[in-house]
Amino acid sequence: MLDATHLEAEVRRLRNENQLLTSRVKCDVIQEDVLAKFQVALQPLHERVAAGAYSEDIDRLEIDILEVYETHIQAYDERASGFHADAVQSQREDLVHGLCASLRRVALSGLEVSLTQQLEDATDEVLLDAAVTNEQPQLWPRLARLWEDEAQKAAERVRSTLVRLGCAEESAVLEAKEADELRASARAVVAGRLDNPVIFLPELLRRAFDTTFRYQSYQGTLRVTGPFTDLDSLYAEAMARVHSYLDEFSRPLAVSLPQPSSTIASSASEDAPLVDWRARDRFEREVRVHADDLFETQATKQLLLRGTCDLPLGALVVMLFLGYDHILATLLHPLKLAALAAICVLCGATIWARRLGLIRGKCGACLDTALAVATLGVCTSMRVKSFYASLAARRTRGKAKGGAPADSDGSECAELKPAASDCSLAGPGARLMEEGSSSSAYEA
Structure with a gap:
């Protein structure tokens, strides 16, 4: 009985095996058949990936x-449904492992193709951002972090x-060689984006x-310059930024952007400087020529200002409030002298602050306009006063030549009665105005 039972169990075991x-x-x-068909079905995907069809739509x-994947897994399940x-x-499980390796x-x-476009755009953004925000020392570390982060994101997306899709974790994780690649x-x-600086470096x-x-303080607002703007210091600061940018390149x-692995050798072109001394000199000349128009504009403004009046700005401000004939009276009057000193200090401080760049933007533009x-x-007031002074002097000389008697004090202004104020016009101030007018006319 036991032998029959044992024999029956052995038969069932052999049948099951x-x-x-x-x-x-x-x-x-x-x-194997499903895997072969799967490889054939993947061929169009490979072609579309190579053609860049998924560069903008990786989803x-x-x-x-x-x-x-689901089509071929379902085909396997249907064909193998009647077996053990x-x-x-x-x-x-073996099929899924093979499918996952191919996928x-x-x-x-596909992600490498998409990654190329993303990295090119991101590299341009980093370069432009460093150019307009004065972050040249952080340029190469930012670029290194950029491609490291993008590669890590791509590997995580593949996983x-x-x-x-149902792949095991160990099958989904990139191998060490694939991660390095x-x-x-x-x-x-x-x-590759940085390999030819001639293309992008002049613009940067x-x-x-x-x-x-x-521009004003990295804000994109055009700088308003006047005849007193210190363009030399601004130019020196701008060229210092250009030199620091050229130093980075x-x-x-191979030194600025090292390879991710020591097993990967750098190309011969990466061992040479990106910008040699000849290209550096050419780039600097191009930038200098780019600044000539602003210097010419300022020189024109300064020429117009000098042609309008040869007096210094401090004297012009004093003349605006006092005038030639009142300077002596102001110096003899304590209150007027104090007011003159306060006005001079205020105007001098304002102009100095403008030259140092402390007054910028609309306030600086308004100050330049007000000074102009x-x-x-x-100058117009001086011309008018000079004209009337010379006119009064000519009238006085004409009457004196006509035999008119002079005052007991010998003043030539006695003939201009009853306008007592004309004496001041015919005095030393008038002669000074006349000399200034004739000298200005001679210079013109």
């Missing part, structure tokens, strides 16, 4: 990968995509120069 072995063979054939690549469950599950390569290729690819994109240098020389790319208007008004 035979069925399992047969199922494994059949499932292995099905797995679409994930959808297409998911569709191909253990064999079906074992071969299914990882496709997803990685999350494969995990959503991805990081090297990201670094190569940034290096001009932006760095204009940010200090033409005077080192070899004051200069024009004072």
Whole structure:
């Protein structure tokens, strides 16, 4: 009885092993067939990835990968549904592992294409930001962090995509070689963007120069310059920024942006400086020529100001409030003298603050306009007073030549009665005005 029972159990075990072995063979054939069809179905994806069809829509690549994956997994489940469950599950796991390896390569290729465009745009943004915000010392560390972060994001996206498909964690994680290749690819994109400075560096240098020389405090507002703007100091500061930017690009790319792994060798072009001394000199000359128009504009304003009046600005401000004939009276009057001193100190402090750049923007523009208007008004007033003074002097000389008697005090102004104020016009102030008018006319 025991022998019969034992024999029956042995028969069932052998039958089960035979069925399992047969199922494994059949499932292995099905797995290889499904995997071969899967590779054929992936070929269009490879072609679209190489053509850049997913460079701007990487989410679409994930959808297409998911569709191909689910189609072939479902095909395997349908064909292997009648075989032993253990064999079906074992071969299914092997199939998923093979599919995940192929999908990882496709997803990685698609992300590398998308990563190229993203890194190129991000590199341009970093360069422009460093040009307009005076962050040249942080340029290379920012670029290194840029490609490292983007490569890490791409690897994490591949892992999350494969995990959503049902791949095991160990199958979804990039291998060490694949991770190094991805990081090297990201670094190569940034290096390729910087490999030819002639294309982008002149524009960046001009932006760095204009940010200090033409614009106000990195805000993008055009600087309003007048005849008293200290363009030399602004130019020196702007050229210092240009030199610091050129210093950053005077080192070899292999030094400024090292390879992510010691096993990856740098190319010969990366061992040479990005900008040699000839290119550096040419870039500096181009920037200097770019500043000539602003210097010419200021020189024109200064020429117009000197042509309007040869007196210094302090004298013009005094003449605006006092005039020639009242200077002596002001010096003899304590209150007027104190007011004159306060006005001179205030005007001097305001002009000095403007020259130092402490008064900027609209306030500085208004100050330049006010000074120009004051200069024009004072000069016009001086011309008018000089004209009337010379007219009074001619009238006095004409009457004296006609034989008119002079006053007992010998003054020539007695003939101009009853206008007693004309005596001041015919006095030393008038002669000074007349001499100034004739000298100005001679210079004109």
